[in-house]
Amino acid sequence: MRVSAVSYLNTWPLVWGFLHGEQRGLYDFRFDLPAVCAKAVADGDAEIGLVPCAEVERQGLDFLPDVGIACEGPVRSILLVSKKPYSEIRTLAADSSSRTSVALTRILLRERYGCKPMITRQAPELESMLAESDAALIIGDPALHLDPATRPYRAMDLGAEWTDFTGLPMVFAVWAGRARELARVDPAAFVDSYRWGQAHLNEIVRRSGEERGFSEAVAHEYLTRYIQFELGPRHHEGLKRFREFVRTLD
Numbered sequence: 001m002r003v004s005a006v007s008y009l010n011t012w013p014l015v016w017g018f019l020h021g022e023q024r025g026l027y028d029f030r031f032d033l034p035a036v037c038a039k040a041v042a043d044g045d046a047e048i049g050l051v052p053c054a055e056v057e058r059q060g061l062d063f064l065p066d067v068g069i070a071c072e073g074p075v076r077s078i079l080l081v082s083k084k085p086y087s088e089i090r091t092l093a094a095d096s097s098s099r100t101s102v103a104l105t106r107i108l109l110r111e112r113y114g115c116k117p118m119i120t121r122q123a124p125e126l127e128s129m130l131a132e133s134d135a136a137l138i139i140g141d142p143a144l145h146l147d148p149a150t151r152p153y154r155a156m157d158l159g160a161e162w163t164d165f166t167g168l169p170m171v172f173a174v175w176a177g178r179a180r181e182l183a184r185v186d187p188a189a190f191v192d193s194y195r196w197g198q199a200h201l202n203e204i205v206r207r208s209g210e211e212r213g214f215s216e217a218v219a220h221e222y223l224t225r226y227i228q229f230e231l232g233p234r235h236h237e238g239l240k241r242f243r244e245f246v247r248t249l250d
Contacts, residue, residue, distance in 0.1 A: 001184065004046035006173060007031040009212055009219065010227050011070050012078065012204045017196030023189050033097035034140070034173065048185060048216055051176040052100035054164060057243045063176035064187050068192045070228045070235050072169035075159030077143045077222070080105055081126060082135035092117040093129035094137040100172050101139045101158060107245045108161050126151070134214040141212060144222060144231045159226070168238035171231065194229055 005015050011031075017023040023058060027048070032040060038055035040046040056063055058200040078101050082089055089109060094102045102119065109115050122129050122136075126146060129136035130153070138146060148155035176182075176191055201223065208219040228235070 001027050001048065001181070003027045003029050004032050004040040004049040005029055006037055006050045006069075006140075008077070008113050009144065009208055009214065010140070012208070013197035013201065013223060013229055014050070014067060014069070014190070015197070016200055016204060017193030018189075020200070021193065021196035023193045023196065026189055027185075035097050035099050037173075038099055046177075048177040048180040050173050052098075052173050053102040053171055053242060054100040054246050055125040056174060056176045057246045061176040062179045062182050063174040064182065064185075064190055065236065066187065066191050066208055066231060067229050068171055068174035068231050068235075070169050070171040070231060070238075071163075072158040072227055072228060072234075073160055073163050074157045074226060075170070075172075076157065077141070077225045078080045078137075078139045078157040078158040078172070079143045079146065079148060079149065080135055080137050080158060081130070081146075081148065082156070083130055084134045084154075085104075086154070087113040087115055088137075089113075089115050089117045089134045092119045092137060093122045093132040093133040093143070094119050095124040095139050096121040096175040098137060098139045101137060103246050103249060104158050104162060104170070104242070106125060107136050107242075108156075108158065108165065111245075112161070112165060124186055124242050143179075144214065144218070162238075162242075166241055167237065169228065169235045170186055170242065171235050172238040174231075174239075178221070187239065188190065
């Protein structure tokens with residue numbers, strides 16, 4: 001069975017067992033940007049994907065309930081950077097790899113700041129994005145490499161903003177697919193792969209520096225303080241709320 005996983009650092013604990021542990025060889029993995037994961041499932045190029053939750057709603061997919069990528073409060077790797085007050089944003093350059101984060105940005109700007117910016121898609125390079133737009137949305141590893149404190153702009157952490165708005169966690173991606181495909185997988189294997197990753201977190205942190213250019217301190221803090229992988233009732237409540245908002249987007 002073919003599985004499409006996101007290529008960012010925050011995926012590593014989820015897939016580490018599949019790549020290096022006791023779950024190795026159970027599935028045929030490929031690594032893509034979030035939008036490509038969703039497209040791979042939609043096009044039938046993968047049976048299961050770590051799919052952005054906005055696409056789970058749009059495509060009508062089922063998902064495994066126990067693990068995913070979430071936060072409760074700041075997430076650090078999903079940033080809205082703006083030259084203007086948020087209520088005055090009229091044009092927004094969005095990272096072309098994003099799906100859930102674009103939907104989340106639209107929801108928060110509409111509900112909290114009363115604006116509906118025109119959105120264009122661009123590669124995640126902050127200064128070129130802001131050269132033509134009021135604000136930029138950057139996600140994943142490019143956002144994690146960015147230190148907002150060193151830039152002369154406003155920066156909104158979308159995880160923190162969502163939790164402040166709803167009082168709930170935000171779930172960004174889950175293992176999802178068509179119901180007939182999910183019926184063929186062992187959900188426990190996805191939990192076990194994550195647990196293998198947690199047991200080998202020091203190795204993940206070390207290799208994040210070698211392969212992705214993060215300091216061990218940044219990688220460790222990100223994977224232990226900001227990102228949540230185990231999904232409980234409150235995460236599912238937050239996901240339900242997010243999906244309700246997604247349905248209101250035109």
